[in-house]
Amino acid sequence: xxVLVRSIIPGLLLCAPGLLPAQSPLVRMQLAADxxxxxxxxxxxxxxxxxxxxxxxxxxxxxxxxxxxxxxADGRLQxxxxxxxxxYLQAIVQLPSGNRIDCSCDSSGKExxxxxxxxxxxxxxxxxxxxxxxxxxxxxxxxxxxxxxxxLMAGSSCSDPFHSLLTDGAVxxxxxxxxxxREGERWIVSGRSAGGLLLPALLTFFADWQRFPSKAAxxxxxxxxxxxxxxxxxxxxxxxGIREEAAGQLARFDSPRAIRGLEQLLHxxxxxxxxxxxxxxxxxxxxxxxxxxxxxxxxxxPSAELAAxxxxxLGAEAxxxxxxxxxxxxxxxxxxxxxxxxxxxxxxxxxLSSRRS
Numbered sequence: 001x002x003v004l005v006r007s008i009i010p011g012l013l014l015c016a017p018g019l020l021p022a023q024s025p026l027v028r029m030q031l032a033a034d035x036x037x038x039x040x041x042x043x044x045x046x047x048x049x050x051x052x053x054x055x056x057x058x059x060x061x062x063x064x065x066x067x068x069x070x071x072x073a074d075g076r077l078q079x080x081x082x083x084x085x086x087x088y089l090q091a092i093v094q095l096p097s098g099n100r101i102d103c104s105c106d107s108s109g110k111e112x113x114x115x116x117x118x119x120x121x122x123x124x125x126x127x128x129x130x131x132x133x134x135x136x137x138x139x140x141x142x143x144x145x146x147x148x149x150x151x152l153m154a155g156s157s158c159s160d161p162f163h164s165l166l167t168d169g170a171v172x173x174x175x176x177x178x179x180x181x182r183e184g185e186r187w188i189v190s191g192r193s194a195g196g197l198l199l200p201a202l203l204t205f206f207a208d209w210q211r212f213p214s215k216a217a218x219x220x221x222x223x224x225x226x227x228x229x230x231x232x233x234x235x236x237x238x239x240x241g242i243r244e245e246a247a248g249q250l251a252r253f254d255s256p257r258a259i260r261g262l263e264q265l266l267h268x269x270x271x272x273x274x275x276x277x278x279x280x281x282x283x284x285x286x287x288x289x290x291x292x293x294x295x296x297x298x299x300x301x302p303s304a305e306l307a308a309x310x311x312x313x314l315g316a317e318a319x320x321x322x323x324x325x326x327x328x329x330x331x332x333x334x335x336x337x338x339x340x341x342x343x344x345x346x347x348x349x350x351x352l353s354s355r356r357s
Contacts, residue, residue, distance in 0.1 A: 027071040029091040029198075030082050032107075034064050039088045040109035042172035042195025050169065051079070053161040091198060096220075097122055103198050111197035113189040122220035128205060131230050133242060137180050141242065145173035145193060145200040148237035153207035166210070169195070170203045175239065228253050232261045235272075243272040251279035263288055266295035281310045289314045 178191030
């Protein structure tokens with residue numbers, strides 16, 4: 001089960017240049033005609049704004065005609081006129097490990113993957129499952145695709161079409177809802193977003209690959225990763241119970257990054273904000289008190305109660321430390337005067353001694 005579920009991220013290698021030696025296509029995709037742009041919003045955005053901007057795009061092709069895209073593991077993209085498809089998108093992803101995924105997406109953005117094979121997943125893809133907490137069979141998992149890519153990617157040039165793909169394209173995908181379950185001998189992944197399932201998977205992986213590019217000799221090598229990275233990503237991009245769990249887990253880490261992540265969650269809605277407030281209070285983060293108080297909304301009684309508790313606990317602690325600090329300065333002032341007088345007497349004595357000599 002674990003190996004098959006770990007095949008959730010494979011299509012993400014669509015745009016990674018120079019990854020593997022040339023061979024048969026890594027991805028073979030058919031897109032249906034969509035002259036009226038009635039398909040998933042993120043896919044219509046990619047066809048309208050991204051594909052024609054690529055240097056390898058054939059100028060004679062209309063991106064909304066039936067389209068076939070072949071993606072080779074060395075990064076080569078081939079665009080040819082397609083044969084049409086009964087679904088908006090049909091694709092086959094063939095991983096070097098031997099695992100294969102059949103993808104089918106309708107015009108509403110609902111997509112299904114059938115996963116075939118039981119080979120060991122590549123290390124980099126295995127890590128992505130750690131980051132996205134996808135190691136177990138689940139009925140519903142929710143992510144904000146734009147938040148995921150924004151959390152993972154490094155800076156890039158706005159003139160690069162891939163920058164637009166990872167930012168605007170991810171935002172167009174919106175929220176991804178997916179489920180992982182078993183049907184007979186096969187594993188099924190079913191998801192829905194404004195970009196289906198394959199496109200959000202592509203964007204998520206490539207955002208991570210952009211920050212930690214691998215070497216051509218070992219394109220799927222593991223990248224540097226700490227446990228904290230996982231919870232920060234889930235706090236930023238997860239929705240529902242996943243985000244709430246991340247807010248609780250971040251309290252375990254004595255790190256400025258964890259504190260910033262919790263403070264960012266104060267801008268979220270509902271239970272995740274309340275868990276973040278409780279985590280900051282439990283850690284005794286006095287410098288976060290003003291942010292906790294500012295995050296309270298009048299119609300949320302639990303948040304108001306937590307804020308009042310934070311003000312009593314963190315405010316009292318801050319006041320105590322301020323009092324101790326003021327007291328220490330009060331004792332220091334006479335000491336400074338005594339030191340100044342003693343120093344003056346010593347200097348005066350040296351001056352008189354030098355004159356006598």
